[in-house]
Amino acid sequence: MSGFRLAAAQFPVSQPQSFAEQAALISAWSAEAVTAGARLLVYPEYASMSFSALLDPALQQNLGAQLEALQGLREDYLALHRELAQRHGVYILAGSFPWQLDEACTVNRAFLCAPSGAVDWQDKQIMTRFERESWGVSSATDHEDSGLKVFRTALGMLAVNICYDSEFPLLARAQCEAGAELILVPSCTDTLGGYHRVRVGSQARALENQCYVAQAPLVGEAPWSQAVDVNVGAAAVYGPPDRGFPDDGVLGIGTLNQPQWLYAEIDPAAVLRVRNEGQVFNHRHWHEQGAVELPPVKTVDLE
Secondary structure (H helix, E strand, O other), rough: OOOEEEEEEEEEOOOOOHHHHHHHHHHHHHHHHHHHHHHHHHHOOOOOHHHHHOOOHHHHOOHHHHHHHHHHHHHHHHHHHHHHHHHHOOOEEEOOOEEHHHHHHEEEEEEEEEOOOOOEEEEOOOOOHHHHHHOOOOOOOOOOOOOOOEEOOOEEEEEEOOOOHHOOHHHHHHHHHHOOOOEEEEEEEOHHHHHHHHHHHHHHHHHHHHEEEEEEEEEEEOOOOOOEEOOOOOOEEOOOOOOOOOOOOEEEEEEOOOOOOEEEOOOHHHHHHHHHOOOOHHHHHHHHHOOOOOOOOOEEEOO
16 A cells, blocks of 8 residues: 555534534535645544534533434534545544444444445444443443454555553554554543543554554533533654654654644555564564454455
8 A cells, every 4th residue: 555644633622503513614624634635534532522512501411411412413423524535535534423322322433434435433442431430421342343343445454442442452452463554543531641541552552563553632622511521632643663663653743732633644564564674573572472362353345
């Protein structure tokens, strides 16, 4: 696969007055990244939650009830990103959405939209305390097609670790064993500590798997929202600190909490080179630790 430009969003939470207003914002951001030459656009975890501003104030303050209310917007939200991917001829990882599978299960789902109009998703595998204890967003291990995936695309093999998932090495390891060369990490964290946990996890996954990892955080404040009231972070793209990559493994990093796109050049061939010719062989030597049971991974074609 040839190289390409990736755009990771430090996307601001907002308080739109209509669906059209927020759709126009997402469309403008996408057009800006495409104009800058990006072929893969990565939006943050829970970037969809700005749409909860359209709910009645009572629903905004009721975490459980707003999950149900947001379901009426979800198809339009997905259609927006799908249309943008087709219009611009790019891949777009939409900001994740609290997607209700049934009355007992709402997952944190990020859709990957292809230029062809094809679409698939990655559900978050491991939930934070807030999701588990306060919000009622959960994993869906007993639902079909909610497990780990790797996406075969025209840009190479991509995987997604939603925020907290990046802090658990076996998830990314399973995806890289299935062929992933680039892991996308959409994130939403409300403290500097939370941001750095995801950042450290992302850098560690790049090191041990000798691959690219791109983090895209939600930023800004929404005091009207109990779910995304404070959002802290900086977008970045990391690689292994080895031959062909920066000595610190940081290909680029944004300004903390500043809404912006962060661009980086991705070369899938560089992953193969460092795995075969690196100063160290983290990816290969993993197996010297002994047999480790990895979660299953499904490969999805989105070329």
